[in-house]
Amino acid sequence: MSTRRRGEELEQAILRAAAEELRESGYAGMTMDRVAARAGTNKNAIYRRWPHRAALGIAAYRHLTDAVMPDPDTGSLRGDALEMLRRANQTWSSPYGAILRGLLAAAADDPELLTHMRERSGADTMDRAWLTMLRRAAARGEAPTAAAHPRVATTPMMLLRAEYAMRGHPSVPDAVLVEIVDEVFLPLVHGRGSDQGQALDQIEDREGGGERAQQ
Amino acid sequence: MSTRRRGEELEQAILRAAAEELRESGYAGMTMDRVAARAGTNKNAIYRRWPHRAALGIAAYRHLTDAVMPDPDTGSLRGDALEMLRRANQTWSSPYGAILRGLLAAAADDPELLTHMRERSGADTMDRAWLTMLRRAAARGEAPTAAAHPRVATTPMMLLRAEYAMRGHPSVPDAVLVEIVDEVFLPLVHGRGSDQGQALDQIEDREGGGERAQQ
DNA sequence: CCCTATACGGTACGCGCCGTACCTTAGAGC
DNA sequence: GCTCTAAGGTACGGCGCGTACCGTATAGGG
Known part of the structure; x- marks a missing residue:
């Protein structure tokens, strides 16, 4: 022995x-x-x-799971966005994703554990990647600079996550990813800079400084 | 006795x-x-x-929880959307929401239960309400008719749900709801009908009939 | 009006699992 | 070689789910 x-x-x-x-x-x-x-x-x-x-x-x-993905660089904003979504979809629909979901579900009662989970799940890293992607597109002249807005950058991943929650657990069909990019993300990006270009700090003015603010 | x-x-x-x-x-x-x-x-x-x-x-x-909310009708698309989000936020951040989250977490393993949950949670009803809301706005001339697209209609609620998943469990601040409406939903609605007006059935053509389709 | 099928009440139990206690034993460091 | 720490071994308490068994009320039919 x-x-x-x-x-x-x-x-x-x-x-x-x-x-x-x-x-x-x-x-x-x-x-x-x-x-x-x-x-x-x-x-x-x-x-x-x-x-x-x-x-x-x-x-x-x-x-x-300690692997880190490099940023995609396909040359076009649409290609980059689709690639990001596809990678995320692959990760989350893999066995790792199932495990992570189980952990998240179990940690639902325990706020402390939930915090630890979020740190490890790389959500922040993901969001930063989307922002740099948008900035690159803006530098290429493919998108208005105003499009590099946190809310815009995080929207596709948010939609993907919600899609997981709604469906069971199998992977999200690729057509949905395409739709998220073509029907939401790209229109949103291109819509900015024309008449809809609202900066973040103008919101509170419009809302009168927090009407009905909770907590 | x-x-x-x-x-x-x-x-x-x-x-x-x-x-x-x-x-x-x-x-x-x-x-x-x-x-x-x-x-x-x-x-x-x-x-x-x-x-x-x-x-x-x-x-x-x-x-x-068997109460059904009537559709909001504030007269403007922005008011309606904000009202919907605020109601949903109130529901989900209430004790009922905590219970529902616990149930969803517990049902994560069991696909059958998950289906039952979705039927009962009124997600479909909610999505229909958003669609009728958009159609009313279109009838008023406040939005292009092309904006009554399922993916557009479901986006705000999807973002709210994802927001819940990201944070712990307390209610989402009202400023986030406003941002969802002003930075995502309204730009998205108004961006449609100009150069971004893509109908749902054109997507497959652009993608060549399902490049990299999964399952 | 009685009789029987059905459903309720009471209780006990098996099982699986978490987390803890207590003791024995190995082995690293001085 | 000695000691102190950390391992191994085992047993146990507690809880909660789901099941079994049996006595008992009551509805509904004859």
């Missing part, structure tokens, strides 16, 4: 086991006993490192 | 008890034993009617 594992080595083994359980059974099916058994250890070693099952789940998910 | 309850009467009592448990403890905290105790019966009577806890949760939620 080989030497007994400790510290970092054991921790990695646990994380690997948990990640495999996540992939096979989803978060709902990930059992502490099974993770311990698969890692060749016992629950003690796990609970000494993570306080709950959820914490282990998040750590394992992070251990599972 | 009064006569023993049966059939419809008992069913209503169970639903009422379950709805109260939902309101007080959320779906995660709704226990079959507690529901039975509160209804003054036992789990048998419950399991004879609903197969799982989730089914009871859905039924109870529906029992809890």
Whole structure:
């Protein structure tokens, strides 16, 4: 019998086991006993490192997905936008996406966990990528500079996320992605700069400084 | 002691008890034993009617919220849209919304339950309301007729839903609703009919009949 | 008016899983 | 070599879901 594992080595083994359980059974099916058994250890070693099952789940998910995608650069705004949506759709409809959704659902009760999840899910990185994409398009003269607005930049991903929530969980059809780009995103981008160009800081003036503001 | 309850009467009592448990403890905290105790019966009577806890949760939620809102008619498209979003925000940020989110999270594993949920959550009704709203605006000459497009009509609610998913659970600030209307919805509506007027059935032509279509 | 089928009430239980407690044992560092 | 930390082993309490079994009320038909 080989030497007994400790510290970092054991921790990695646990994380690997948990990640495999996540992939096979989803978060709902990930059992502490099974993770311990698969890692060749016992629950003690796990609970000494993570306080709950959820914490282990998040750590394992992070251990599972650490790849970062480079920004797309197809030469046209439409191509870039479609590529971004397609990549996101692929990620979210993959087993990883199913796991992430399970985790999000489980963390729905726990605000603290939800925060940790958001940090790890790369939503902010994604939004920044859309903004730089818009700025590149503006530099090419393909879009008005006013189009590089956060609300505009985040709209396609928001629509994709909502689409996931509405449907079951299978991947969103490509036609929907195309429609999001052609029927919403591009019209929105091109509509700006003409008569609709409203800067963010003009909104409050129009609204009288927060009429009916909540909280 | 009064006569023993049966059939419809008992069913209503169970639903009422379950709805109260939902309101007080959320779906995660709704226990079959507690529901039975509160209804003054036992789990048998419950399991004879609903197969799982989730089914009871859905039924109870529906029992809890059956009010239908009339369409808003403020006279302007902007006013109508804002009113719709504000109502939805109020509903979703209320205790009912928290319950509904818990149910959705729990139903994430079960496609069948998810379908039932969508039917009950009134998403379709909501989308129809937005479409009629757009048609009214078009009739007033406030928007191009081409703006009554499903993808356009559903966009504001989609953005609101995604906003919920991104934040924790508190209500979305009113400024965000205003921004959705002024920065996305209205530009989108007015942008249509000029150079961006693409009908739905032209998309497939442009895409060559489904390049990279999935599934 | 009684009789029976049906549904309710009560209770107990099996199961799975989380998280904890307690003790034994290995092995790293001094 | 000794000690102290962290591992392994095991058992347990608690909770909640879903099921089984059995006595009992009551509706509805004969």
